[in-house]
Amino acid sequence: METVLSSKTKTVVISPDRPFVIIGERINPTGRKKLAEELANGDFSRVRSDALAQVEAGAAVLDVNAGVPGGDEPAIMRQAVQMVMDTVDLPLSIDSANPDALEAGLALYQGKALINSTTGEDAALERVLPLAKKYGAAVIALCNDERGPVQDPQVRLDIAKRIIARAADHGVPVEDLLFDPLVMTVGADSNAGKVTLATMTLLRAELGVNLTAGASNVSFGLPDRPVLNAAFMAMAMNSGLNSAITNPLEPAVLTAILAGDLFLGHDEYGRMWIKGFRKREKAKAAAAVA
Amino acid sequence: METVLSSKTKTVVISPDRPFVIIGERINPTGRKKLAEELANGDFSRVRSDALAQVEAGAAVLDVNAGVPGGDEPAIMRQAVQMVMDTVDLPLSIDSANPDALEAGLALYQGKALINSTTGEDAALERVLPLAKKYGAAVIALCNDERGPVQDPQVRLDIAKRIIARAADHGVPVEDLLFDPLVMTVGADSNAGKVTLATMTLLRAELGVNLTAGASNVSFGLPDRPVLNAAFMAMAMNSGLNSAITNPLEPAVLTAILAGDLFLGHDEYGRMWIKGFRKREKAKAAAAVA
Numbered sequence: 001m002e003t004v005l006s007s008k009t010k011t012v013v014i015s016p017d018r019p020f021v022i023i024g025e026r027i028n029p030t031g032r033k034k035l036a037e038e039l040a041n042g043d044f045s046r047v048r049s050d051a052l053a054q055v056e057a058g059a060a061v062l063d064v065n066a067g068v069p070g071g072d073e074p075a076i077m078r079q080a081v082q083m084v085m086d087t088v089d090l091p092l093s094i095d096s097a098n099p100d101a102l103e104a105g106l107a108l109y110q111g112k113a114l115i116n117s118t119t120g121e122d123a124a125l126e127r128v129l130p131l132a133k134k135y136g137a138a139v140i141a142l143c144n145d146e147r148g149p150v151q152d153p154q155v156r157l158d159i160a161k162r163i164i165a166r167a168a169d170h171g172v173p174v175e176d177l178l179f180d181p182l183v184m185t186v187g188a189d190s191n192a193g194k195v196t197l198a199t200m201t202l203l204r205a206e207l208g209v210n211l212t213a214g215a216s217n218v219s220f221g222l223p224d225r226p227v228l229n230a231a232f233m234a235m236a237m238n239s240g241l242n243s244a245i246t247n248p249l250e251p252a253v254l255t256a257i258l259a260g261d262l263f264l265g266h267d268e269y270g271r272m273w274i275k276g277f278r279k280r281e282k283a284k285a286a287a288a289v290a
Numbered sequence: 291m292e293t294v295l296s297s298k299t300k301t302v303v304i305s306p307d308r309p310f311v312i313i314g315e316r317i318n319p320t321g322r323k324k325l326a327e328e329l330a331n332g333d334f335s336r337v338r339s340d341a342l343a344q345v346e347a348g349a350a351v352l353d354v355n356a357g358v359p360g361g362d363e364p365a366i367m368r369q370a371v372q373m374v375m376d377t378v379d380l381p382l383s384i385d386s387a388n389p390d391a392l393e394a395g396l397a398l399y400q401g402k403a404l405i406n407s408t409t410g411e412d413a414a415l416e417r418v419l420p421l422a423k424k425y426g427a428a429v430i431a432l433c434n435d436e437r438g439p440v441q442d443p444q445v446r447l448d449i450a451k452r453i454i455a456r457a458a459d460h461g462v463p464v465e466d467l468l469f470d471p472l473v474m475t476v477g478a479d480s481n482a483g484k485v486t487l488a489t490m491t492l493l494r495a496e497l498g499v500n501l502t503a504g505a506s507n508v509s510f511g512l513p514d515r516p517v518l519n520a521a522f523m524a525m526a527m528n529s530g531l532n533s534a535i536t537n538p539l540e541p542a543v544l545t546a547i548l549a550g551d552l553f554l555g556h557d558e559y560g561r562m563w564i565k566g567f568r569k570r571e572k573a574k575a576a577a578a579v580a
Contacts, residue, residue, distance in 0.1 A: 186552055187560060193553030197528060218553070222560055223567040224545070231549030234521040235528040238487060255514070259521030262476055263483030263508070270477060270512055277513040 001175050003138055003210045005061060005091035007111040012060045012091050014178065014210045014243050019266045020257050021243035023093050023114070023212065024059030026050040027080065029068050036068045039076050044083040051087045057248035058257075058276075062088070063116060064105065065095040074104035081105045093140070093245070099127045106135040113137045116245070117180065120145035120159040129170035138176040139167070140212055140245075143199065149182050151191065153199040156181060160203055178212045178243065179203050187221035193232065197239045204240035212243040216253070230256035237264060251280070291465050293428055293500045295351060295381035297401040302350045302381050304468065304500045304533050309556045310547050311533035313383050313404070313502065314349030316340040317370065319358050326358045329366050334373040341377045347538035348547075348566075352378070353406060354395065355385040364394035371395045383430070383535070389417045396425040403427045406535070407470065410435035410449040419460035428466040429457070430502055430535075433489065439472050441481065443489040446471060450493055468502045468533065469493050477511035483522065487529045494530035502533040506543070520546035527554060541570070 003014040014021045027050050029036035035046050051062055064084055066077035073096060081104075084092060094105035095116035106113055117140035118128035132139045141163045143156035150156065164174050181199035184192040196218070203209055215236060219228035230252040233244065237260035248254050258276045261267045293304040304311045317340050319326035325336050341352055354374055356366035363386060374382060375398075384395035385406035396403055407430035408418035422429045431453045433446035440446065454464050471489035474482040486508070493499055505526060509518035520542040523534065527550035538544050548566045551557045 190552075190558045190560070191555045194555040197553065222563065224563075224570075227545050228549050228552070228563075231520070231524040231546050232553055234524040234546075235550065235553055238525040238528045255517050256521050256524075259518050260525065262480075262518070263487065263522055263525055265481045265484040268480045270480070273512065273514075273518075280514075 001208050001210060003175055003178055005112050005114055005138060007085075007089050007091045010089050010091065014212075016204070016210070016240065016242055017266075018242070019261045019272065020237060020241075021061060022059045022248050022254075022257065023061040023063050023243060023245045024050075024054030024057075025063050025214075025245045025247055026054055026249070027062060027084065028065035028095065030065065036071075039066065039068050039080070040071050042079070044079055047080050047083045048087045051084045054248050055088045055090060058254060059090070059248045061091045061093055061114060061243075063093040063095045063245055065116075066101060066105075067096060067098070073098050073101040077101040077105045078108055081108050085110065094137075099131065102128070102131055106131060106137060109135075114178065115139045117142055118163070120163050122146075125163065125166050129167055129172055132167075132172045132176065133170050138178060139172065140178045140180055141167075142180045143182050143203075149184060151184075151189065151195050153195055153202050156199045157202045157206060160207060160209070164207070164209075174207075174209060177209060179207075179209050180213050181211065183213045183215055183217045185217055185220035185222070187219070193218055193235075197235060200236060200239035200241055210243065211241045212245060213241055215241070215244045215246055226250060226252035229253050233257060234260050234263075237261075255280075291498050291500060293465055293468055295402050295404055295428055297375075297379050297381050300379050300381065304502075306494070306500070306530065306532055307556075308532075309551045309562065310527060310531075311350045312348055312538050312544075312547065313351040313353050313533060313535045314340075314344030314347075315353050315504075315535045315537055316344055316539070317352060317374065318355035318385065320355065326361075329356065329358050329370070330361050332369070334369055337370050337373045338377045341374045344538050345378045345380060348544060349380070349538045351381045351383055351404060351533075353383040353385045353535055355406075356391060356395075357386060357388070363388050363391040367391040367395045368398055371398050375400065384427075389421065392418070392421055396421060396427060399425075404468065405429045407432055408453070410453050412436075415453065415456050419457055419462055422457075422462045422466065423460050428468060429462065430468045430470055431457075432470045433472050433493075439474060441474075441479065441485050443485055443492050446489045447492045447496060450497060450499070454497070454499075464497075464499060467499060469497075469499050470503050471501065473503045473505055473507045475507055475510035475512070477509070483508055483525075487525060490526060490529040490531055500533065501531045502535060503531055505531070505534045505536055516540055516542035519543050523547060524550050524553075527551075545570075 093114040219225040383404040
């Protein structure tokens with residue numbers, strides 16, 4: 001199954017037969033006080049630099065979130081999306097819980113965007129699926145519903161099935177859905193990682209769908225998070241994860257993704273691995289000079 | 291299924307429900323010129339220090355190889371095994387292609403050892419299985435035969451099945467077999483990692499057997515090997531690898547194993563992870579002082 005996203009001139013295909021797709025998560029004011037202040041004041045320069053840095057680091061899609069506390073989210077979303085479109089040529093993920101902000105971004109965007117996100121809750125589906133249909137966008141679908149996250153892969157699979165049926169009702173095909181199996185921290189529940197990995201395996205085996213995740217949640221509250229995130233990323237790729245909303249500027253996670261692609265047979269002759277190695281060596285040499 | 295190894299007083303259980311078992315690989319003169327010279331000259335002090343360092347780092351079993359070019363391998367094996375037994379109290383893996391050296395180590399060893407290794411070749415099975423029966427040892431079984439390594443998970447599974455049948459003929463039960471799915475470098479064949487991971491999944495699903503591997507082969511000839519080895523270890527654990535012959539003094543691989551145990555639900559409350567983190571912090575602080 002292929003999930004296709006596009007900008008004006010670039011197409012990105014998410015598929016089990018292709019290299020992993022990184023959805024850069026940096027353009028998001030949540031937990032970034034400075035960026036939040038700048039966005040509220042109409043300063044989009046950091047959106048520009050974050051876009052450039054993430055593309056340079058290997059992001060194939062960029063997530064744009066404009067959720068500034070007290071801000072005019074639709075207006076900020078519009079400006080942020082415009083700034084990113086003016087800066088780089090990649091498909092975007094329009095990220096908001098606010099339907100007006102989602103629509104503001106989607107209406108302006110030129111290409112086939114990704115909507116981040118819906119859950120299996122009726123209210124969310126009824127809000128998001130019509131927008132996906134109207135703008136021809138793909139959608140990230142989280143495998144939880146009114147019950148909140150359930151620690152049972154079978155329950156998460158059943159929610160995914162229901163989302164597929166509801167999407168079909170709205171004319172949104174299954175290949176436009178990117179399922180998030182829910183990544184919870186193992187710091188709170190020792191079985192959380194196992195459940196997420198098993199959910200990925202089930203979703204791939206039973207539904208053949210493409211997957212995405214905010215994978216770094218897994219290590220919340222634990223020490224040495226980059227090391228944990230890198231290991232989890234490799235394991236998740238082995239269970240079928242083929243895209244993630246993550247920070248490509250985090251070297252441990254980026255190298256884990258390159259290694260994962262290599263070991264899954266998506267990097268012929270290790271070309272991408274060797275290219276990444278040379279890039280890291282160059283960066284090290286530059287840092288040593290400076 | 292449980293594969294049990296023991297020393298005089300310690301028991302190690304390899305099972306899908308338990309934390310990963312590290313078989314320390316350092317006591318091996320292959321590619322270690324200094325150690326080879328010392329062993330040939332009857333100096334076993336490095337065997338002692340390597341044993342202590344690996345146990346301190348987290349090895350649960352120690353591999354002992356006495357293959358010094360031109361050396362009296364059975365005699366060296368005897369002395370090396372004695373030295374390790376006198377130094378630490380862990381189950382040993384007796385590692386040789388020479389049946390006299392294997393028997394020398396097994397005859398002396400007090401406990402249930404692991405034999406490293408047999409293949410599915412008739413000659414190897416006829417050499418190794420009677421020793422396993424005679425000394426009540428477990429055996430590492432590599433999934434290749436007269437044909438050499440075949441890049442097909444189904445062929446490797448068939449070889450494993452044949453080894454199980456031949457072992458049964460010799461009175462060696464399946465739980466005393468630890469299967470090595472064969473880890474080849476992706477540097478030579480881009481599909482090698484994928485084939486190995488698929489073989490692990492098949493062996494676990496079809497036969498329920500325990501697994502081991504010389505996992506670091508996967509990165510041979512490529513740059514940044516520790517990073518690759520760490521990612522592959524995490525992926526392999528996710529495919530069912532539950533022990534490996536590896537170097538616990540390599541921090542990247544050791545932390546990947548601890549992370550793998552955490553994400554597979556084998557580390558309640560993240561206790562082992564946090565303990566490992568503190569140990570690394572302590573080592574860093576000590577290094578900074580020195």
